[in-house]
Amino acid sequence: MAITLKYDYSASRKLISNEQWSQVHQPLLAARDEAYADISIMQSGSIPADKDPLDAGFINYPQNLLDEYARDKNNSLVGRMLTSAEILKSQLDRLVVLGIGGSYMGLRAIYEALFNPYHNELDRPSRGNIPKLSFEGNNVDNDAIAALLSLLKTCDDPQDLMKRWGIVVISKSGGTLETAAAFRIFREALENYYGADSKEAKEFVVPITGDVGKLRDLSNLKGYPVTFPIPDGIGGRFSILTPVGLHPAAAMGVDIVAMLEGAASMTNLVKTADLGQNPALDYVAVCHIMEKAHGMTTRILSTWGKKLEAVGLWYDQLLAESLGKEEKGAFPLTVVNTRDLHSRGQQHQEGIRDKIITNVIVEQSTHSDVTIPQVSDPQDKDQLNKYAGKGMPEVMQAAIKGTNKAYADVDRPTSDLMIPKLDAHALGELFQMFMLATVIEGRLLKINPYGQPGVEAYKQNMNAILSGKM
Numbered sequence: 001m002a003i004t005l006k007y008d009y010s011a012s013r014k015l016i017s018n019e020q021w022s023q024v025h026q027p028l029l030a031a032r033d034e035a036y037a038d039i040s041i042m043q044s045g046s047i048p049a050d051k052d053p054l055d056a057g058f059i060n061y062p063q064n065l066l067d068e069y070a071r072d073k074n075n076s077l078v079g080r081m082l083t084s085a086e087i088l089k090s091q092l093d094r095l096v097v098l099g100i101g102g103s104y105m106g107l108r109a110i111y112e113a114l115f116n117p118y119h120n121e122l123d124r125p126s127r128g129n130i131p132k133l134s135f136e137g138n139n140v141d142n143d144a145i146a147a148l149l150s151l152l153k154t155c156d157d158p159q160d161l162m163k164r165w166g167i168v169v170i171s172k173s174g175g176t177l178e179t180a181a182a183f184r185i186f187r188e189a190l191e192n193y194y195g196a197d198s199k200e201a202k203e204f205v206v207p208i209t210g211d212v213g214k215l216r217d218l219s220n221l222k223g224y225p226v227t228f229p230i231p232d233g234i235g236g237r238f239s240i241l242t243p244v245g246l247h248p249a250a251a252m253g254v255d256i257v258a259m260l261e262g263a264a265s266m267t268n269l270v271k272t273a274d275l276g277q278n279p280a281l282d283y284v285a286v287c288h289i290m291e292k293a294h295g296m297t298t299r300i301l302s303t304w305g306k307k308l309e310a311v312g313l314w315y316d317q318l319l320a321e322s323l324g325k326e327e328k329g330a331f332p333l334t335v336v337n338t339r340d341l342h343s344r345g346q347q348h349q350e351g352i353r354d355k356i357i358t359n360v361i362v363e364q365s366t367h368s369d370v371t372i373p374q375v376s377d378p379q380d381k382d383q384l385n386k387y388a389g390k391g392m393p394e395v396m397q398a399a400i401k402g403t404n405k406a407y408a409d410v411d412r413p414t415s416d417l418m419i420p421k422l423d424a425h426a427l428g429e430l431f432q433m434f435m436l437a438t439v440i441e442g443r444l445l446k447i448n449p450y451g452q453p454g455v456e457a458y459k460q461n462m463n464a465i466l467s468g469k470m
């Protein structure tokens with residue numbers, strides 16, 4: 001299936017001179033080519049110091065997974081994920097997914113984008129027989145952990161499907177304190193529930209982790225029958241389309257093959273298309289020129305509707321950890337409109353001119369239109385009869401157009417990332433586009449987009465404090 005996503009930057013382009021646009025053209029193509037050439041450098045095993053670490057494995061990974069699936073079917077990684085997912089989906093009523101950062105944000109983005117916002121509140125048939133989903137291990141918040149534990153305590157019959165729950169624990173390093181502590185806590189609850197030596201206490205825990213590390217060691221010791229790898233050469237925030245995001249998404253019934261196909265198509269397009277027809281290059285060009293020529297260092301991802309907020313938070317991490325280095329890198333901020341027009345809109349319209357806005361717009365609603373009802377005359381005190389019969393999508397369109405016009409009228413740059421229909425394929429396209437754009441921008445800025453050395457400082461201090469050494 002072809003690429004469905006469109007990036008319309010015409011409003012921003014009006015604020016960019018032809019000279020600025022053409023000046024960035026060749027450097028951008030070179031940065032794109034460097035990003036793709038990094039794959040061979042990584043595979044050669046001899047990585048120059050200025051490129052270390054190099055985690056370009058995410059670029060071809062979706063296509064590689066699809067090829068292996070076509071060749072080896074059920075024995076491929078995708079095939080094995082689908083088999084495990086089917087077992088979890090049919091035998092559990094709740095999945096507790098433990099992970100943080102790149103081992104958490106991606107699945108949350110997929111879940112919020114594709115699922116009914118009241119999924120966990122629906123009965124099982126209304127959920128399409130798909131388990132409820134709960135996230136933990138993404139904080140050390142006592143009350144949040146206690147609340148989930150006490151919810152799980154209401155499960156009183158491990159033989160009853162409606163009372164069965166399991167754990168997917170995700171950590172590449174296997175040593176992240178938040179996830180490791182949560183795993184110990186929820187594993188104890190699970191073993192108390194099913195019995196420490198029971199078949200269920202093994203089968204209903206699926207670790208997803210690197211080849212070496214504490215979680216891998218623990219998994220081997222416990223003898224969990226199904227585990228999935230997190231490949232070397234793919235960093236946490238680039239791992240959404242590895243088992244990290246794909247396995248639990250599949251256990252929630254998401255079409256992960258379509259998601260991989262969307263990503264693989266985007267990889268090809270970005271690799272071959274020139275500036276002007278290449279959403280990743282065009283996006284980087286607009287953002288880069290606005291940042292360098294006009295000091296617009298705040299990059300706002302303006303999501304319209306509620307489903308894409310977590311996609312925005314995933315992107316916040318991607319941009320912040322990839323480019324927030326050497327005292328450089330734009331500041332990412334996700335907003336959800338029209339909600340945040342009532343909190344941040346004032347500043348975006350009249351505040352410091354340091355913001356570039358990328359709207360993310362889903363063109364087709366999942367549900368049929370909800371309309372504003374007509375009421376009889378005396379009740380029209382709210383004076384909404386003039387809009388009676390209009391659906392929420394029409395109101396949303398008016399809000400988007402009206403907001404873009406308000407910004408354009410005062411020379412504030414916007415562009416629109418259009419998603420005709422929000423499904424697994426489109427999400428695959430979107431994730432891959434943003435990951436590629438981030439790496440290309442890093443290469444353009446001469447910032448290594450891989451690795452996140454700055455995150456270590458807090459971890460070392462926290463561990464030293466907990467061990468009484470600080």
Ligand code: PA5
Nearest residue numbers: 101102103171172173176236237
């Ligand atoms: O992007 C990253 O690498 C980080 O956000 C990690 O994903 C996060 O720190 C969790 O690490 P791990 O998967 O090793 O537990």
